[in-house]
């Protein structure tokens with residue numbers, strides 16, 4: 237929905253309002269676009285339409301009691317938010333997670349990363365006007381949802397991890413299903429590539445559009461795929477290893493400027509396709525060497541971490557996902573703060589939107605992969 | 614009130630009250646607004662996806678409220694968003710229906726302790742169908758949509774169109790007509 | 796981690812020419828920067844080649860009503876050297892104000908807006924200091940420990956009719972047994988607002 241709000245007669249500037257309800261699929265967010273004909277002067281994002289006060293709620297919950305709320309921080313990467321919170325509390329408590337639980341965590345995280353990228357890639361293509369790939373990817377996503385439901389009983393809000401481990405062990409049956417899914421899904425990525433990624437129209441819409449240079453990307457705090465697309469070779473999984481990632485062998489794709497300049501929309505798109513391949517690779521390694529043993533360390537029912545503070549981060553599907561947790565020795569957190577990729581990602585839009593066409597704005601939002609709950613929390 | 618379809622010598626014909634005929638047509642062309650606020654929106658998308666295809670009920674999504682019949686409140690509603698949702702609702706043409714999807718839209722759900730979440734969509738909109746779940750499965754959303762269909766079937770539509778019908782669901786925040794766009 | 800942080804902190808202190816308060820508790824250690832040196836410290840941390848903290852991970856507020864301060868915490872990270880630093884600073888709780896670091900890291904613009912929105916810290920020099928998450932007409936700063944929820948917002952009740960109002964009010968941490976004695980004196984003052992200061996007075 238785009239409506240004319242106000243235009244000044246003396247200057248040829250038109251102010252358009254875009255959102256908070258608009259037919260792209262990133263949750264509710266709004267842009268105030270200053271345009272000069274088709275060219276944007278600037279687009280000012282307005283966020284907060286999904287602010288749920290999850291940081292305040294944390295102060296009213298016990299440590300294990302906050303776990304279900306972490307699912308709602310970002311419903312597309314639930315496993316990562318679970319894991320970021322769990323690792324933060326474990327760091328404070330000094331808990332050692334059993335090896336089987338560590339590998340299981342990596343396994344579900346990578347599965348979740350594929351599901352999240354499927355939605356992202358589908359949304360990018362849908363925002364650019366192609367509806368079919370979106371339905372294709374949703375079809376594949378249903379299979380992941382089925383796997384997750386078999387594992388933890390919900391299709392979206394998994395609440396799978398616990399402080400000190402995971403809640404359920406995986407049955408062998410499930411591992412076979414996962415393998416069958418991987419056998420099916422890896423060719424689908426190639427099909428996606430040949431059908432969509434190198435489609436001429438998509439390249440024209442995304443190549444050379446909204447180039448973010450490495451300096452800007454670091455300065456504005458972009459993380460994850462957006463940062464790597466700008467040519468900064470950084471991945472928390474590889475560079476600040478946590479969990480079972482040191483045992484895994486995978487490549488980190490970096491933007492090459494394949495169809496334009498390094499850091500354009502196409503780079504941000506193609507990196508995510510490549511990451512799905514790498515996730516499949518990690519999943520196969522997890523399946524091959526899943527250790528036996530416990531799935532949960534011994535943690536008191538009502539943990540009281542010692543006084544202190546900790547920052548713990550994991551590499552989510554949208555980049556570094558951090559939790560800053562302060563404990564005062566009571567069973568409830570004193571303060572909890574989420575550092576999310578989308579919040580920083582959106583703040584750069586005002587800076588890069590100058591001089592773009594209006595139609596490119598959706599491409600920028602879609603490829604930056606911002607999602608409302610993560611920005612607003 | 615559903616009209617019966619009969620087969621005659623020169624093709625078929627339907628017998629029944631006009632209301633029933635109109636309702637039959639309305640019931641099978643429910644267009645919903647493509648709009649979601651939080652997690653439940655993903656399930657709304659999946660419901661429109663290949664597995665539980667809502668197109669078979671004649672339900673397709675529309676991107677503008679002017680063409681939509683059903684508003685699905687999919688997700689948590691914050692105070693900042695509530696006034697915008699009300700604006701969207703006011704822009705929809707009569708007859709319009711509201712489905713509250715998920716516990717957040719029903720009662721505020723998980724976020725009872727939050728300072729920023731509206732404790733239920735029915736505090737500012739007349740809601741027709743409530744779907745429990747966090748998030749509801751696509752199947753339950755389909756059931757909710759079918760409940761709306763049943764409701765439409767029973768409605769005395771002509772009376773309603775002439776303004777002689779009082780709804781049993783009063784609007785908690787009535788607006789006079791449509792708010793003009795700024 | 797701790798020794799590395801200590802060295803980094805020492806380097807920063809040398810460059811600034813002050814002695815920094817370095818705290819180690821469970822978890823991550825951190826350094827306390829005097830509020831008037833805040834921006835200078837950030838600038839040094841970014842520009843000194845040995846430190847080169849080019850990535851502002853997060854910037855947030857922490858309310859400490861018992862001490863009468865609102866802390867501002869910044870998490871810094873350097874991609875070149877792969878080291879991290881946590882710096883705190885204290886601002887006065889009744890009139891909290893701090894120099895903005897948005898010219899050091901552009902990412903700080905939004906982080907500071909968020910801190911302003913939720914804690915009411917006034918960042919001087921921020922080019923765009925408005926509410927970001929909450930509506931413009933919102934009253935109060937909800938992440939303060941003594942924030943109290945109003946009964947309704949724009950005609951929408953904040954509690955579901957028929958339900959009990961959630962006890963969401965002051966979560967000031969006060970030792971319970973101590974409370975009765977000063978209560979008698981404090982009673983005539985009444986009001987909710989001075990609770991924070993009352994708590995701090997008790998502590999001292």
Ligand code: SF4
Pocket residue numbers: 308393651652653687688689714715716717718722723746747748749
């Ligand atoms: S009901 Fe549950 S899944 Fe739906 S929006 Fe609320 S928290 Fe999210």
